[in-house]
Amino acid sequence: MNDPSRPVLPAEAEVDLRAISANVASLTRHAPSAEVMAVVKADAYGHGLEPSARAARAGGATWLGVAQIAEALRLRAAGDTGRVLSWLHVPGDAFTDAVAADVDLSANATWGVDEIAAAARAAGRTARVHLKIDTGLSRAGASADDWPALVDHALTAQADGLLEVVGIWSHLAWADDPKHPTTDRQAEAFEAALDVAHARGARPEVRHLANSAAALTRPDLHYDLVRPGLAVYGLSPVPDLGGPADFGLRPAMTLRARLALVKQVPAGSGVSYGHAYTTPRATTLGLVPLGYGDGVPRAAGNCGPIWVAGRRHTIAGRVSMDQVVVDLDGRPDVAEVRAGDLVVLFGDGRDGQPTAQDWAEAVDTISYEIVTRIGSRVPRTYLDAGS
Incomplete structure (x- = not known):
């Protein structure tokens, strides 16, 4: 029966948080050797940031991922105290607020390292930084030519006690076709970048490359952490290979x-x-x-x-x-x-x-x-x- 005390809604988007939790649990089974970062950017793909994040945590996500610092700060304001990574920034962004809130930050270039280091000095705490290498998407991330300088710059700031390089990562261009040669080339470029960083003294906690599609179809790319987004909400990132049920997912x-x-x-x-x-x-x-x-x-x-x-x-x-x-x-x-x-x-x-x-x-x-x-x-x- 309708509740007479509540107005009837002309339209609604009903979100089943139980499905989100179950989807994350399924993803942990697909990637048993890695931790799971549930990507909740863009208001959790339209599902609602805070409730979806809580449901993802309940399903076993040990990390949350967002694009913008403002999204990460909303999670902190809502009481989330776990690991959160924010990765899309511009010069002058709210880095000090992010460092003070213990939000992990990504750096694509030396200017990012400099601004994060300055924020760490202002916040009075060590920043946690993930260095991003462009392995072939030609979007965010340092180029192969710029990568050694970025790593060296970050390790200098680490030696000064301003930041810690806790992650190295990249993003795939063609993971919805698991056999596409681009993915293999990106994996090779990622390995090369890891070798360069290791030779210079970087010892990251987590290496991460796999999105939803790779988390479901490329176990060789799971590394220490997978970053599913769409799959968290029960939609198939590889519809040509199977629908949600084929991967143990349910649309939320x-x-x-x-x-x-x-x-x-x-x-x-x-x-x-x-x-x-x-x-x-x-x-x-x-x-x-x-x-x-x-x-x-x-x-x-x-x-x-x-x-x-x-x-x-x-x-x-x-x-x-x-x-x-x-x-x-x-x-x-x-x-x-x-x-x-x-x-x-x-x-x-x-x-x-x-x-x-x-x-x-x-x-x-x-x-x-x-x-x-x-x-x-x-x-x-x-x-x-x-x-």
Whole structure:
């Protein structure tokens, strides 16, 4: 029964924290020789930073990973005291706050080492630093030519007692294809970088390279720590090789809404802006109060799947800022559909409901983007062990 003391939500993203914990536990079994860093950047891929982090810890994550220092400080403010790594910074960032909060920091260049060392001096404590080598992604990380100088610079600051080089790491470009030669070349470059660092005196606690895909499919790349992101939330990083269940994962987010209107229209009715869809017959239309302002891809017009009345339907016409329309086909079994009925845009796929992967394929993107782009206007509701 509905709780009369609570307003009915037009739409919600329900996050099953039990699934997140179970997914992390499954990942620890996939990488038994390594620790697990649950990546909770970007508001935990849209699932909610603090509750998702707690669920990941409960599932066995000994580390948490974020991009920005502000995300790491939110975790500390929420009471997380375990290891947290932040890796995407700019000159003048909040390094002092991060060091004071015992947040591990990544350095890609000597300027980063200098700013972290200055922050350590200001905070009055030794900073924990992970040096990043670019092994072929050509994004963050020192180039092979710059790597020796970065290592030497960091070890000088370590000798001064300002920081400790606790990690060496890199990121993979093509791990969603486990047999792609790029991954092997990156592994070779990573080994070479480790050799250079070791020869210069670095003795890191952790070496880490594997993302979700490599954590699941490349045990040779697990090293001391794996960094799953998407898999933490129960989505497959290698959909061509298998769905979530094939890897012991369960999608944690279900995006649902309540129909705002159900009405009959005649054949030939133009639907939504530009009449990109015209009803081929007399039919029933349902109005769903979610649009691109909530993170529904505008490209999902005439192709985004929605579960209504026990079967899949497709968005009719363009996606608007706040709403989409679905053609219910005028079939007899939808005659009882009413405003207020629940519909599902994506979930765990049980009983044939659409998944985030289905949406990704419909709009030619990846499931990462589907869940991460769900906006703040959509309330997150949580299921936990007490639910």
